[in-house]
Structures are given as structure tokens and as C-alpha cells.
Amino acid sequence: MRKSNISNNRCIICGQQKPGLTVKDDFVLDSIRWIKRNITKNEKGYTLVVCKEDYKKYLKERNKYIRRQIFYIAVGIIFAALLIIDARSIGAVLFGLAIILLLYLLSLLSYIPAVELPEKFISKDLKGKYGK
Numbered sequence: 679m680r681k682s683n684i685s686n687n688r689c690i691i692c693g694q695q696k697p698g699l700t701v702k703d704d705f706v707l708d709s710i711r712w713i714k715r716n717i718t719k720n721e722k723g724y725t726l727v728v729c730k731e732d733y734k735k736y737l738k739e740r741n742k743y744i745r746r747q748i749f750y751i752a753v754g755i756i757f758a759a760l761l762i763i764d765a766r767s768i769g770a771v772l773f774g775l776a777i778i779l780l781l782y783l784l785s786l787l788s789y790i791p792a793v794e795l796p797e798k799f800i801s802k803d804l805k806g807k808y809g810k
């Protein structure tokens with residue numbers, strides 16, 4: 679765990695300035711930053727972290743989010759497949775893809791980003807579930 683400079687840290691669970699595990703950058707966070715920089719103009723430049731006290735809570739939320747996302751995408755795929763089988767047209771295929779995309783975007787409403795886990799931090803049973 680880096681303990682160097684925490685003055686810019688913000689915990690994504692409690693919102694406090696604390697040392698913690700750094701949140702991994704991904705396209706969702708990049709998009710949010712881009713919007714804040716270019717459209718709403720309120721980028722704060724925080725380093726997002728999860729503090730030690732909130733780590734358990736974070737894992738629970740992250741798990742919930744992943745399960746919800748899988749559920750949404752599965753529903754979208756099943757729905758799209760039924761639609762395509764039934765209609766057999768390009769329009770149905772496009773509509774099906776649009777539904778999958780929409781459900782995926784819905785799942786992002788409760789977005790919980792991944793964190794960078796130092797090797798020693800990962801116990802064996804956690805590694806399989808969260809070690810990405």
C-alpha cells in the first residue's frame with residue numbers, strides 16, 4: 679500500500695481523505711473524468727481509493743454490482759435472441775443489440791470500480807473471486 683501523499687485521496691465509500699487501495703482506471707472512470715473536464719468543468723483531480731475500514735463494505739458492493747451487471751447482460755442477450763429468432767430481420771438484430779447496450783448502461787448506474795490489489799493483500803479465496 680502506498681502511503682506517500684494522501685492529501686489528494688478520496689475514499690469512494692466514505693468520501694474521506696484517507697490512505698487506501700487505489701481504484702483502477704477504466705473506460706467508465708475515464709468517461710466520467712472526460713465529462714467533468716470538458717462538459718461540467720468540475721474536475722477535482724482526486725486519487726480515488728478504498729480505505730481499509732471500508733474495504734469489506736466495498737467488496738460487498740462490488741460483488742453486488744458485478745452480479746447485477748451479469749444479470750442485466752444475460753437478460754439483454756436472451757431477449758435479443760428471442761427477438762431475432764422470432765423476427766429474422768436486420769432490424770430485429772439491431773434492436774436486439776440496442777437492448778443489450780441499454781441494459782449494460784443501466785447496470786453502470788450502480789457502478790463500483792475495481793481496485794488495485796497488492797499481492798500480499800489477496801487471500802486465497804479472494805483471489806478467485808476478485809483477483810482480476
Ligand SMILES: [Zn+2]
Nearest residue numbers: 689692729732
Ligand atoms: Zn472510506
